[in-house]
Amino acid sequence: MSIVHLQNVEILNAEAKFSDPYIFKITFECISPLEDDIEWKLIYVGSAESEQYDQELDNCMVGPVPVGVNSFEFEAAAPSPDKIPAQDLLGVTVILLTASYKDAEFIRVGYYVNNAYETEEMRENPPEEVDLSKVRREVLVSKPRVTRFNIKWDSDEKPAPPASADADGGVTSNGFNSVEVS
Template sequence: MSVVSLLGVNILNNPAKFTDKYEFEITFECLEQLEKDLEWKLTYVGSATSDQYDQELDSLFVGPIPVGVNKFIFEADAPKTSRIPDADILGVTVVLLTCSYDGREFVRVGYYVNNEYETDELNADPPAKPIIEKIRRNILADKPRVTRFAIKWDSEASAPAEFPPEQPEADLQPDEDEYGADELDEEVEEEGPEAAAAAKGQDSAAAAAAGDGDAEMGGVEENGDAAEEDESDEEGSVDLENETEDELEEEIEGEAAEGGDDAMDVDEKPAGATTKPQQVMAH
């Protein structure tokens, strides 16, 4: 069980100009007293073709963490356009909000971001050199992709199992009673080449499923041995960084641009600074 649970993220300034700061109001619950602070990071994916254009916009240590429900404001600067290819400034990309404890990431939230010009004329005929001050961003705030990871917290008892549990009952069945590869090959040969192709396809699908691993931003929750679908994401596992721009634009298309909540005034803090969360009192 996770000691810290992310309860909600509210994007305060959305939509906004491309050059505006990102402002997130983050609410989380802490079940036990923690010895260390939480580290939050915001990363901008600059290009779908290479991660060398990813930018860490800001990082913030939050603590000490009181037990209960807590809330704080996380601000991060806009990405530096000099580090983004001109061809990738407009269109759809991703921002990743992550949180780690003692260097171990336990939750990741990904949002689609659509960057476009403020006027239809510029969108219809965009200039070769992007006009940054006329670009606005719209974060698809209602469709985050959430991934949770089981980590060790302060005690060894909280550490996730490194290996699957023992299954002694699996060894009770005699080997000669099992349906082995030899019998399967004989059946495939008898049924002809079409059956052989089908069997090969099944083997390939099984191998692919076994090798997929955990989606980086899949809307799924990993708890030790079992993966449980996250209630906040009904669309299943999705790797946002590997999706094509056309697929991302289809996700964005049809979404109306709606204004976010008014931004809250907070003290600016340098990257890596520590802030204290505001505890939310239960009624």
């Protein structure tokens, strides 16, 4: 049984310039005390061809985590374009928001991201070299792919088999606890 339940992930700037940071508001419930902090990461998939182009945009440790509903904002820098193959700068890719406890990933939320020129004219007649100052990203927030992994929590003896599900929207709650992001 999972001790931490993700309730809602809101991307505060789903449509933005390619170079703008990603800003998330994450709400989760903790149903039992935890000994350690939770690590959150945002990964940008630079190319479908190879993981070598994946970039960890940022990570943060959240804790101590009190029992109850917790919420925090997580901001991650935009990907470094020089680490992405030129042919993969435009078009559809993926970002992955992950959460781990004691180095064991227990949830992953994936979103499709479309990087395209701002104007129809530039989309139809793109310059030879990609001009990222004129590229906007759009995160498809309505269809996240949520994968849950059963892990060994503090009081568990052994992890259960993995589980997976598609998210069809989050649940929001009132009465948030404050959590420290470091």
